[in-house]
Amino acid sequence: MQVTHISTIVKPGFTDFTNAFEKLAGRITKSDVTNIVTDPEGTRRHIETLQGYQDLIIFDIQDHGSLFNLIGEKRFAKQYLIGNPLIAFSMTRHDIRAALYAPLRVLVYTDGQNRTTIEYDKPSDLFGQFGIPQITEVGLGLDQKVEKLVEKAVEDSVSVKQQ
Template sequence: MFPVATPDPKRLPRTSLSTIGVEHIRIDSIKSYADTRATLERLPHFDDRIRTLLQHGDIDKVRSALQEIQGDAGLVIFSVATHGDWLQIISSKRNVVQYVIGNVLVSTQMTQHELAAALYAPLRIVVYENESGAATIEYDRPSALFGQFGNKRVTSVARDLDQKIHDVLIRAAT
């Protein structure tokens, strides 16, 4: 067992707490869960080979690959977490999935000015089958999340992201 020492108060990490307002958006689709999800998954998926280019210092190739992959919507899916599968541990499987969606070129525009912006980039979106059998999409408005940093350059980029993500999700829902 490790000896327990009394911590020196001068050596404790400094912590702070702030409260932020989050604008939460819910979109009730007119389509089924399966159709909404299929439409959303037409977004390009991130290609990890781009990371290899980055590791080799091929920055121009990285930028080119990122611009190419993002497609018309300017967004890519980084990961998909099928939360509904895990519900069978305690009840029964449900149709609910979380997407991590974003754009590396957009997120770096924010994180270069505010490293803590990486907490919210890329964005998380949840899609689930609601009581009527259609899909519901929920997410937090990017400009509200990123606006907490009080950096006009970050908030400006986030406002553009507001529209980009909203447009993609409305298309998926209709």
């Protein structure tokens, strides 16, 4: 399997970009899906209300930058687990192994020159490895969704800075 790794340096600073990114994407917690067994349709409707830009939802944010405090350094790095349970199920219903890559991981960090960098593996490569057209098609759609979310977060963080 060959995976295309996307790495993009953006103009906005780390805080401006991550604030915009987090504002655009929806958020979900475990409590949002606790009724899925007793009320699957109600849970589906609730998940739909949580969807953010491009129907994407943040599941979790890991502050990897804070780990650098262990060696006395200040660094900025956040790893986002991002996706959508409904989109994930549209793949895992065809092959449960697609759950290995859902939700997706997006890393935002500053490098040694204080530039903000966004990195992730191309979803269509991750999901395309299964050779199932329905899953590959969703992966291709996720390529576009993640790309558009990053672009919109850049745009929004630049416009906020200019105000």
